[in-house]
Amino acid sequence: MKMDWDHLYYFLVLARAKTLTNAAKIIGVEHSTVSRRIQALELALGTPLFKREASGYELTLEGLALVPRVEQMEQAFLQIEKPNQPLQGRVRIGTPEGLGTAFLAKLLAEFSKQYPLLTIDLIPVPKMIKLSHREADIVISIDRPKSGPYIITRLSDYCLKIYASHDYLQNHATICTLEDLKGHRFVNYIDDLVYSPELYCLERLPLQLEAHFRSSSILAQQIAVSAGAGLAILPKFLANDRPELEQVLKDDVKFVHTFWMLTLVDLQHEPRIKLVWDFLRKQADLHQHVLMDELANI
Numbered sequence: 001m002k003m004d005w006d007h008l009y010y011f012l013v014l015a016r017a018k019t020l021t022n023a024a025k026i027i028g029v030e031h032s033t034v035s036r037r038i039q040a041l042e043l044a045l046g047t048p049l050f051k052r053e054a055s056g057y058e059l060t061l062e063g064l065a066l067v068p069r070v071e072q073m074e075q076a077f078l079q080i081e082k083p084n085q086p087l088q089g090r091v092r093i094g095t096p097e098g099l100g101t102a103f104l105a106k107l108l109a110e111f112s113k114q115y116p117l118l119t120i121d122l123i124p125v126p127k128m129i130k131l132s133h134r135e136a137d138i139v140i141s142i143d144r145p146k147s148g149p150y151i152i153t154r155l156s157d158y159c160l161k162i163y164a165s166h167d168y169l170q171n172h173a174t175i176c177t178l179e180d181l182k183g184h185r186f187v188n189y190i191d192d193l194v195y196s197p198e199l200y201c202l203e204r205l206p207l208q209l210e211a212h213f214r215s216s217s218i219l220a221q222q223i224a225v226s227a228g229a230g231l232a233i234l235p236k237f238l239a240n241d242r243p244e245l246e247q248v249l250k251d252d253v254k255f256v257h258t259f260w261m262l263t264l265v266d267l268q269h270e271p272r273i274k275l276v277w278d279f280l281r282k283q284a285d286l287h288q289h290v291l292m293d294e295l296a297n298i
Helices: 005-017 020-029 032-044 060-082 097-114 166-170 218-226 273-288
Strands: 048-052 054-061 088-097 117-123 138-141 150-163 186-188 210-216 232-235 246-249 254-266
Touching: 005 032, 005 060, 020 032, 054 060, 060 088, 060 210, 088 097, 088 232, 097 117, 097 218, 097 273, 117 273, 138 246, 138 273, 150 166, 150 218, 150 273, 166 246, 186 218, 186 232, 218 232, 254 273
Parallel strands: 088 117, 088 138, 186 210
Antiparallel strands: 048 054, 138 254, 150 232, 150 246, 150 254
């Protein structure tokens, strides 16, 4: 069967843009043209590639399977047209909210300056990003998938400790032992909105402690602690640059979790994916002192 590259190009743009209007603006045509191209492609393949949802055009399973094959064709065409052209395209990175916002955003901003034709989509959200649904090209997760067509690597361990603001500690009972935590106010996650069992840290302490301020957002928790709402178990990288925060029970309470990085097997050799993948691994190695209790390499 002869395939029209223009149809495939429209398919790829719509898969990324999610709506006919946005896809039409990117291509520079009427939205009816995009719709007509997609219908022609679906007719040629004999299967629906999209389904209409409230959020826009979502890929079907057949559409998801087609995306990496068309992206490979896109890269091949770019290399033929401009063999010395710097890397271009888009790489979407899904991360936990705190890591993406407080740690990776600045590093990726600097990285993007070196590759002006490469678009970086950073998605730092307090939920699991589904790589299998093509919500991202690279996912950093606190849970390691048990199975799937993934390439997985341990990106880095990171530590979490108890923090409180100086003002809070000055106006409440002194904390010298675990038992002293009783009666203090705590900031924590909302039970029924916790997206991973790894986030249950306060519950692992051998005490009955009650949270008086709760949020599904770790950034909101950090802000609440900085404002004096109470104590919280926070990642070290969220507290490093917060002079108003003080570590509590430094030698007694420490949790160590792991960030896993994964991509789909069929994406691992894409030049733009490999470039970002290698960059993220290098930065995690270089900034171990930010993620863990290690001295910076000088």
